[in-house]
Amino acid sequence: xxxxxxxxxxxxxxxxxxxxxxxxxxxxxxxxxxxxxxxxxxxxxxxxxxxxxxxxxxxxxxxxxxxxxxxxxxxxxxxxxxxxxxxxxxxxxxxxxxxxxxxxxxxxxxxxxxxxxxxxxxxxxxxxxxxxxxxxxxxxxxxxxxxxxxxxxxxxxxxxxxxxxxxxxxxxxxxxxxxxxxxxxxxxxxxxxxxxxxxxxxxxxxxxxxxxxxxxxxxxxxxxxxxxxxxxxxxxxxxxxxxxxxxxxxxxxxxxxxxxxxxxxxxxxxxxxxxxxxxxxxxxxxxxxxxxxxxxxxxxxxxxxxxxxxxxxxxxxxxxxxxxxxxxxxxxxxxxxxxxxxxxxxxxxxxxxxxxxxxxxxxxxxxxxxxx
Ligand SMILES: NC(=O)c1ccc[n+]([C@@H]2O[C@H](COP(=O)([O-])OP(=O)(O)OC[C@H]3O[C@@H](n4cnc5c(N)ncnc54)[C@H](O)[C@@H]3O)[C@@H](O)[C@H]2O)c1
Ligand SMILES: [Zn+2]
Ligand SMILES: [Zn+2]
Numbered sequence: 200x201x202x203x204x205x206x207x208x209x210x211x212x213x214x215x216x217x218x219x220x221x222x223x224x225x226x227x228x229x230x231x232x233x234x235x236x237x238x239x240x241x242x243x244x245x246x247x248x249x250x251x252x253x254x255x256x257x258x259x260x261x262x263x264x265x266x267x268x269x270x271x272x273x274x275x276x277x278x279x280x281x282x283x284x285x286x287x288x289x290x291x292x293x294x295x296x297x298x299x300x301x302x303x304x305x306x307x308x309x310x311x312x313x314x315x316x317x318x319x320x321x322x323x324x325x326x327x328x329x330x331x332x333x334x335x336x337x338x339x340x341x342x343x344x345x346x347x348x349x350x351x352x353x354x355x356x357x358x359x360x361x362x363x364x365x366x367x368x369x370x371x372x373x374x375x376x377x378x379x380x381x382x383x384x385x386x387x388x389x390x391x392x393x394x395x396x397x398x399x400x401x402x403x404x405x406x407x408x409x410x411x412x413x414x415x416x417x418x419x420x421x422x423x424x425x426x427x428x429x430x431x432x433x434x435x436x437x438x439x440x441x442x443x444x445x446x447x448x449x450x451x452x453x454x455x456x457x458x459x460x461x462x463x464x465x466x467x468x469x470x471x472x473x474x475x476x477x478x479x480x481x482x483x484x485x486x487x488x489x490x491x492x493x494x495x496x497x498x499x500x501x502x503x504x505x506x507x508x509x510x511x512x513x514x515x516x517x518x519x520x521x522x523x524x525x526x527x528x529x530x531x532x533x534x535x536x537x538x539x540x541x542x543x544x545x546x547x548x549x550x551x552x553x554x555x556x557x558x559x560x561x562x563x564x565x566x567x568x569x570x571x
Contacts (some may be wrong), residue, residue: 200230204323205549206330207245209254210439214246214339214549219257219325224270224344228322231282232344235363236338237261238544238552240394240461241486245333246553249462249488253312256331257323259566260286261367262338262376263359264350275347275414283526286310286334286347287396296438302513310334316394331405338366339549341568342538351522354530360543361536362526364395364563368514369536370521372399372459374514375484377407380411380455384408387453389432389440389474391467392460392485393421394538395563399427400457400484402534403514405429411447414439418559428535431571437470444474452476463487472496477504539563 200221205214213422224230240482242258244250276282287310289301296304306317314331315321322344323337324329330337337343353362375396376382390397390403393416404412405428413432415424422433432447434440444453456471456479463485471481487493494508502510528534541561544552552564 200342202340202342203546204257204337205259205418205546206255206257208405211246214258214553216547217325219323219330219340221342222324222344224268224273226271227273227347228269228270228344229266229273229276229347229350230342231264231350232267232342233262233264233338233568235263235568236566237366238556238561238566239363239367240556241367241551242333242339244486245554249486250311250335252314253331255328256314256333257337257340258333259339260334260336261363262336263363263366265359273347276350276352280352281357281359281380282350283353283362284336284338284345284349285351286333286336286367286523287513287518288346289518290348299517301519302515303519324436325406326500337538339546339566341546351519351525353526357526357530360565360567361529361540363565364536364539365522365525367444368395368563369399369525369539370516370518371484371511371514372396373403373510374453374516374521375457375482375526376400376403378515379484379509379511380409380457380480381407382455385410386455387411387444387448388411388455388457388518389413389415389444389453389471390457390459391415391437391471393562394426394459394461396484397459398424398539398562400459401425401428401430406533413440413444413453420559421562424562437467441470441474448476452479454479456481458483458485460485463493465493467497468494472506472508475506478506479504480507480509482509482511484514519557540565543567547567
């Protein structure tokens with residue numbers, strides 16, 4: 200089967216559209232036709248060098264699709280099913296899946312490098328070479344063959360375009376607040392960075408009953424959007440936000456600080472650590488190059504205030520459960536998805552879409568694939 204896909208070679212400064220061959224589904228695999236794919240910052244890290252995959256790679260990891268055919272032994276879905284792809288596969292049987300942490304499934308070891316299947320094979324090929332697929336998905340492609348562990352069947356009546364965002368940004372942001380941060384009624388939350396992830400941290404914090412949701416983003420459009428999504432205060436700088444939090448909490452500090460900036464550095468971490476009060480929780484969800492030391496804080500204050508610092512992968516969500524749950528909240532009118540999509544693009548316009556992300560013009564851009 201042929202497909203058109205946005206790929207990156209080592210050193211690529213932009214996505215390039217290439218025609219590739221996609222394998223038929225093998226044992227436990229499904230062949231899918233992507234409907235839509237969100238422009239998450241994590242794919243930009245592949246170009247900027249903050250995530251280093253095996254190249255060449257078909258990019259994209261936030262998508263929705265329709266199942267076209269299934270390989271032997273597939274019991275989870277059948278042709279015609281609507282699915283949201285999960286960027287962390289869940290096998291159901293490894294230690295992490297078996298203990299309720301399927302966002303940390305052992306199959307995650309293959310997501311970036313080799314970005315290929317555990318048996319050392321790949322499903323995309325072209326010019327005599329194997330192409331990996333970002334997070335074992337490669338959603339910037341018209342078609343793909345993926346493991347059944349990478350798809351979650353969703354209600355047939357829901358629109359697949361907004362559903363694509365529930366493959367990464369929505370559960371990651373929502374869960375950063377609700378699961379990893381443990382936001383509860385009456386809390387004061389500070390969120391650094393309002394992109395496709397941070398805006399959903401706003402949605403999660405508001406839904407969980409936070410009294411104040413204070414956001415920080417240098418881009419005015421992002422701050423305005425956060426207020427529309429229920430944030431109580433929005434500032435261009437961490438210093439302004441910290442002063443307001445001191446006032447709002449009579450000096451006690453925030454209950455949670457959530458870091459969802461595009462590239463995490465020690466400055467934003469230090470600001471977030473300072474803004475939380477005793478027993479407060481700091482959640483690091485944004486990424487940086489894995490060799491970079493991004494957490495530089497005074498340990499004595501961590502000890503004396505019993506502060507908590509934790510990472511968050513996929514918002515500590517369980518893909519199989521939370522993707523369906525969030526879509527049903529959308530269906531019930533309790534979660535905004537359509538409003539997250541600032542602009543739609545064709546696959547050929549992918550570089551324009553990522554330039555808009557760099558320029559702070561979009562909350563989430565969405566690639567809508569041709570129906571063919
Ligand atoms: N841990 C996970 O499971 C997971 C999943 C998805 C994405 N991510 C990561 O989350 C981060 C955010 O992704 P996104 O798609 O929302 O990115 P994005 O580029 O759409 O949004 C980032 C926002 O941060 C703002 N920003 C940048 N520096 C800032 C600073 N110092 N203070 C305040 N705001 C600042 C930008 O203006 C922008 O609005 C990325 O690092 C991405 O790789 C992590
Ligand atoms: Zn993502
Ligand atoms: Zn597992």
